[in-house]
Amino acid sequence: MGQVLEKVQNLLQPKKIRLFMLGVESSGKTTMLYRMKLGEVVRTVPTIGLNVNEIKYNDIVFEITEAGGVYKIYSIFHHFMPGKDGMILIVDSSFLDHKELLQTTFKTCINEIYANKKIPVLILANKSDIRKFTDMEILQYIGVDNIEDKIFYKIIPTSCISGDGINEAFNWLYQTFTNQ
Numbered sequence: 001m002g003q004v005l006e007k008v009q010n011l012l013q014p015k016k017i018r019l020f021m022l023g024v025e026s027s028g029k030t031t032m033l034y035r036m037k038l039g040e041v042v043r044t045v046p047t048i049g050l051n052v053n054e055i056k057y058n059d060i061v062f063e064i065t066e067a068g069g070v071y072k073i074y075s076i077f078h079h080f081m082p083g084k085d086g087m088i089l090i091v092d093s094s095f096l097d098h099k100e101l102l103q104t105t106f107k108t109c110i111n112e113i114y115a116n117k118k119i120p121v122l123i124l125a126n127k128s129d130i131r132k133f134t135d136m137e138i139l140q141y142i143g144v145d146n147i148e149d150k151i152f153y154k155i156i157p158t159s160c161i162s163g164d165g166i167n168e169a170f171n172w173l174y175q176t177f178t179n180q
């Protein structure tokens, strides 16, 4: 009986997808998380430590972890990867800084996610309202070429200010994780 109840509970509980959000300081991670969760622009302070949010979209709960802090701690981000289903990589499309740090961290993080298929990565070309770089330049900045065999990605321009692209981003996440 207990086992049957457990199975029914599992069926009723929404599927949970765990994502790690990576992006250099000020790319808009915290603003994006609150925009996704609350639909509004919240004034942020620099994130120290982990900022974990659960956002429900249709019948999926996305648990999104933002790890903030000074650049030195990027070297420990890969410890958060086991158990994650994918990543959100957020880029300030008006200012592509800390390229090497981002590329190294991204690669080490991907290598720590255990998966027997390509890992979904949603790339948000954020701040599209003040954008200066093309998708191609952004993909080069991230170093997608070095890691293309391990990931399955989509780049979507977003703006936390206007809300542009955010529905498209959720739709991609939803389609990707319902088809798995």
Ligand SMILES: Nc1nc2c(ncn2[C@@H]2O[C@H](COP(=O)(O)OP(=O)(O)O)[C@@H](O)[C@H]2O)c(=O)[nH]1
Residues within 6 Å of the ligand: 023, 024, 025, 026, 027, 028, 029, 030, 031, 032, 044, 045, 046, 047, 068, 126, 127, 128, 129, 130, 158, 159, 160, 161
């Ligand atoms: N113009 C513009 N500014 C943004 C956008 N998203 C975030 N910001 C601003 O970028 C700054 C850094 O945002 P924050 O979320 O704290 O970045 P984090 O360090 O990556 O968490 C803040 O001043 C935000 O208001 C956007 O889409 N457009």
Ligand SMILES: [Mg+2]
Residues within 6 Å of the ligand: 029, 030, 031, 044, 045, 046, 047, 066, 068
């Ligand atoms: Mg932050």
